[in-house]
Amino acid sequence: MARNVAINPPKMCQPMGAILAYMGVHGCVPLVHGSQGCSTYPRYNIARHFRESAEVAVSSLAEDAAVYGGAKNLTEAIKNVKSRMNPALIGICTTCMSETIGDDVKLISKKALPPGDAVKIIPASTPSYVGTHLTGYDNAMRTLVETLAVKGEPNKKINFITGIINPGDIREIKNMLRIMKVKNIFLSDISETLDTPIMPGGHKPLLPDGGAQPSDIIDSANSLGTIAICRAAGSAATYLQNKFNVPAVIAPAPIGIANTDRFVQNIGMLSGASIPDEIIRERGRLIDSIVDVHHYMFGRKVAIFGDPDLVSAIVRFCAEAGMNPTVAMTATKQKDFAPDIKAVNTEYKTDTQILEGTDLYEFHESIKTYRAELILGNSKGKDIADDEGVPLVRFGFPVYDRVGVYRYSIMGYKGSIYLLDQMTNAILGHKYDPDKLHQ
Ligand code: SF4
Known part of the structure; x- marks a missing residue:
């Protein structure tokens, strides 16, 4: 029998995942193109889980937008975010309402700021009646790479796409890479932005320190390969492979013996690094x-x-x-x-x-x-x-x-x-x- 009800489904909607992807990029402000609640609910979950405040903007659609479209709201929102926060990037994610209206987010965001403006706009499509928070993360990551990555000189680095994992996990993966002496680019990195230290003087910047540098995302087209730590977040890796011949490795998450062995071997295979004694001792x-x-x-x-x-x-x-x-x-x-x-x-x-x-x-x-x-x-x-x-x-x-x-x-x-x-x-x-x- 068809199942037309879900009781306590442990999943969230696409903007949730897209916001997490954007929050791992330095100087990026997530902008939800939808109603107030579509940004309040992700912010609430982020604050409860990470115990950090989350700066998430919203175009604040109401009934009139359902009839006349959300172009006016989105244009105003982009201008307001630029003037108030002066970000390097604005990461847009769409919602049920803006997708149903059919707003052309790419076109609206292109016209919102003067040509050549320094603020880069990432217009991800994240309709919430398809997929889950994981789809949203994946769509945002792919749009980030599609918008920014540019072919240049080889950089001898490996790209990593983490998927939705914790700051502690990212720090541990980085620790393994440090031990293996492998240069890397994390295409989104919440290890600092969502676990922000309070430094001497108590100063916390409006947009947190840390995160992937936009210049690194640009450079991701020149890497030795891309490893997606979660396979649900692999489409940016596939894009880099198809467009720039950067090999994609989309393998199981490195938890346990066999999966971590495979992860370490994949790093070795892409970088040519040998497995140091310290890693072998950790395995032991x-x-x-x-x-x-x-x-x-x-x-x-x-x-x-x-x-x-x-x-x-x-x-x-x-x-x-x-x-x-x-x-x-x-x-x-x-x-x-x-x-x-x-x-x-x-x-x-x-x-x-x-x-x-x-x-x-x-x-x-x-x-x-x-x-x-x-x-x-x-x-x-x-x-x-x-x-x-x-x-x-x-x-x-x-x-x-x-x-x-x-x-x-x-x-x-x-x-x-x-x-x-x-x-x-x-x-x-x-x-x-x-x-x-x-x-
Ligand atoms: S499911 Fe749709 S309406 Fe509900 S919070 Fe997500 S985007 Fe907004």
Whole structure:
């Protein structure tokens, strides 16, 4: 039977993702072309998750725009953002309303400022009745690269497109690149802009320090290759490959042993860098940490929900650690998701149930059938965890009922150790008596 209702779907609309992509670019102000709420709701989620204020402009469409179009509002909005904030770029994302009206955002934004104006406008189309926050991130990233990248001299760098991951994750990936001595360009980088330090004197600039430099995005056409850390964010990499012959590597997220191995090998393959001893030792520590907790975690039933790249990588990691992933759920349909989980099932003789493009109601029902002793997901899983009397380890976006989750990494060998420790401590710290586990 056709399903015409969603109950607690753990996904958000496209502008949410586009705003996060824009907030990782230095001097870029996101401008939502839509109604007030279309910017308030993303800002609210950003503030709750990252504990940072988010400067997001909105063209503030009302009833008259639905009849006469939103050109006047968007033109005024662009002029106001320029005069008040003097940004390097304005990243536009459309909404349900502006897409339904059919505003020609490219043309309107082209005419809004005088020809040759220093402010670059990025006009991404992010209709919210298609896809999710991940589609919005991907569309904004591709539009950024399409608008800015220019062929020049080879730069011997690797481009990275992170997808929607945390500042702590980006810092850990950068740490690995530093150890491997690989020069890099992050095409959007929220590691500073959404985890902003308060410096001596207490000064916080209007637009945060950090983020990808626009000049680096221009230079991304001259890199050795592009690695998309989340496959849902790969279309900018494909564009750079098709347009500028920059090889694209769109591989699983680097969580756990096999996926991080693949990530490190891909970096080596593109850059020619060898794998340093320090990285090999980090890998060894991850294996040691799995051995250390094996008697607590072996066979433990885990249910996981969230964005598809993160969920499928965590399912594989749980299987690597001897756990039993019973349910894997994502609200965003992605072609690799089911094959990823099926591959883990074949390799590890697990029987993980695959729920795709669905909601937390179905996830909860599935947990009742297939059981879980631990749930992994964002804050929206709290009520299910409470109902089932099991702990919830929080990852992904948004996490609003705990502080600091965005600061830590679950990626790379080091981040995977942190994630495993979180899972083990959740089991130990819940209602179980460690001495009685598996008795
Ligand atoms: S779903 Fe549409 S109307 Fe609702 S916040 Fe997103 S863009 Fe705005």
